[in-house]
Amino acid sequence: MPDFFVTMGVGLCILMFLTLVRAFRGPTAIDRIIGVNVIGTKTTVLLVIIGIVYGRVDMFVDISLAYALLNFIATLAAARYFQHHKELRETGFFLRKRDRR
Amino acid sequence: MNALAGTFVVLGFLFFIGTTLGLLRFPDFYSRMHASGKGDTIGAIFMLLGLALHNLSPFSWSGVFVSLKIVLILIFLFLANPTATHAIIDAGYETGVKPWTREDTP
């Protein structure tokens, strides 16, 4: 059974890497925020998996719970930044190339 | 019990794969939010349920408490994830991102 969980964990790591690709490529900063949010959820799960692999879930589950409670604070801050930003409309940063005038 | 836990974990993993593919392939950020908002929540729920079940299998009272904590993680993710999705998509709408529509493709 531990081998099964290690495989799952490594698989989740690979998925995280693919998600990071989205976070790096953008194209907009909002896409990066989505990427980071998804990575946060995957981290929460991965911490529990590592705990099971090491046989000390009671230690690791606390960290995971902290992530579950706090992960959306950063997302919320980023969203609030975008709720209100002066430069975006002026530069047309968010529009696709052919929509820019 | 172990087989059930394994099934749940694999199911969650499949949903995570769906999320990641959607995140990479969808054309605009609104539809990417669909992938991350739903696929991620359900993937995490299934995986954590599987892990909680697995943790019960040599039965002990401390194990029950750890499983309950995993269920708590699940509940908080269930509350927080759609809210985060909503906050991001609201912010994107506010900044004036135009949704991609079928007519746009040449």
Place this chain on the structure above:
Amino acid sequence: MRYVFTFILMYGFWVLLSGKFDTFHLALGFLSSLLVSFISSDLLFADTRVGGRMRELIRFIAFIPWILKEIFLAATHVALIALEPNMATLEPRLVRFRTRLKREISKVVFANAITLTPGTITIRISGDEFIVHALTRKTAGSLPGEMEERIGRIFGEF
């Protein structure tokens, strides 16, 4: 009244987290729950009439299996779209509609339920109007639908 309810809720949460039943830790939990219910009980319960909430809570718990089933269908749906070779069924659109729900909590539950179920995400709530992003034509047609009815019944509106 809401102090008492927050305290009970917080103490339950503490026992769940702690899992230790010696006097020292239970006393610490008592003090912590007292502190939290003193600082932020007005956050958890907006109005002071807490008693009538229990029935809503029970109905809400009964609602959870149904919503889980819907989320499962939704996630499968999105995953299948992501797996299609050229994503032919993908026809994103914005939908606006008015809701009949009045109370804030039921609007919030409705918005999160929309976000979690087939191909739709709540973008904005302004007053009664919901703006929703739908992923395909079929899902766009199904709003507000059965879910509004069910949530209205939970929170005693219809």
Place this chain on the structure above:
Amino acid sequence: MIWCFDFIILLMLVTCAFAAIWSKGLLSAGMILSAYSFLMALLWTEMGAVDVAFTEAAVGAGVSTVFMIAVVYHTRRFIQPRRYGRMFFKLMGLLATLILGGLSLYAASDFPSWADPSEPASLHVAPYYIENTIRDTAVPNVVTSVLADYRGFDTMFETTVILTAGLVAHAVLRRLGRRRDPNRKTNDGRPVEAHTSIVVQRIARIMVPFIQLYALYVVAHGHHSPGGGFQGGVILGASFILVGLAYNIQTVLARFSEPLGVLLANTGVLLYAGIGVACMVLGANFLDYGILSRVLPGTSPVMARSHAMLGVEIGVAIAVSAIMVSIYINTASKGYHDQGL
């Protein structure tokens, strides 16, 4: 099989670091650093450093990203290309990096190799701590007993450093006696305060009490599980930051006013030092908790050390949470304490 974890996470970390440097937008760099912190926490857990991982989790997810975004909120988001001397500055940067990197590599060759059983630290100090913690202090978590008891002096000054950071942020950023027009508009004619959806507000209100209780749980159970004063304090501060993000800064100030914050930050450090002074008054060394059994009713010297550690942790938690909230309010509102992120 475990090396797969190591390999992929390290690869992702390096990619993250490069991406953060390359990215032109400050906000994008901030978000990528947030992902970096997630990966770092995973790496710490995977190496078994659970307490460090917890700190990384609390700080990275709760406060540091919010601080970065709050700072970017008040600066220009994109890097302005420099007009002159670009090549020169780049070459100087390269030179400085090469020299520093070479020196660090040179210094690193003196370190014992990772997890070497014959290095001095694992021959003398670490075995003593591991063998004697339960006998000396009755605390199962060695990290807590090392931080709060054996090395209590270091931790006290670390708390003082945090207090100094908070005071400096306050001194540099706070603008006393000046007010901004509350009805002012941004360039495109919208009100300055961002609107927040009722969904976010309601869910934040449900989450905040649970986050606070969780923070207190982390402080109280530092003896048995990962966590302790610092992590709990950061999480407690993050709960107030969440209130600020869901509503506005006024709401936070109504609960956590500025004088209260300053008072609490100093009280925390004073509590820590006060326990040390109490030991001196009773005739032992500074921070030698065992003597406190004379004051605490019904405790042996061992249990007195355990309880005094809890007191110290509570002091750290009070100070850290007050400072985190104060830094957030100051950076988010540019020191005006009216509106902001």
